[in-house]
Amino acid sequence: MTQKSITIKASLDARQAAYFVQTAGKFESEIQVSVDEKRINAKSIMGTIALNMQEGQTALITADGKDEAAAVEELAAVLA
Template identity: 40%
Template sequence: MEVVKKDIEILNDAGLHLRPAAMFVQTANKYKNCNIFVIRDSMRVNGKSIMGLVMLAASKGTILTIECSGEECEKALDDLCTVAANRFGM
């Protein structure tokens, strides 16, 4: 199974709190047959879990790795990177 990864930087001032995490999860859930994980240092969480993302405690400037595998993994990765680059709509 193909695995694609990309690093993103948290750009919004408040970091990855509940609202941005919810926007990320909403986007991730569009890809039902794609496994999505977000990695910070040694912590790896399900990218479809709001609580998992919030547990990363990612403040502004934090670098996270998004890892996708399964159907449409490249499209999912592109969409999630776009959400992050747009500061999660904040």
């Protein structure tokens, strides 16, 4: 399991949330994102929108699978 905590640089609108989900979908690993007490599947557009990621919040990206390190790094780059 690989984890990375980052500070979100810009709030996600629907288009950016879709890009985030598309990026997560490229990986085979199970990927989750946590903000505060909420945790969602990063490959779910509804979950990503419901998480309502805002600028300045801290997000924890967790991935488990054969490409977990690459998944965490690429998704962190999308949010940072």
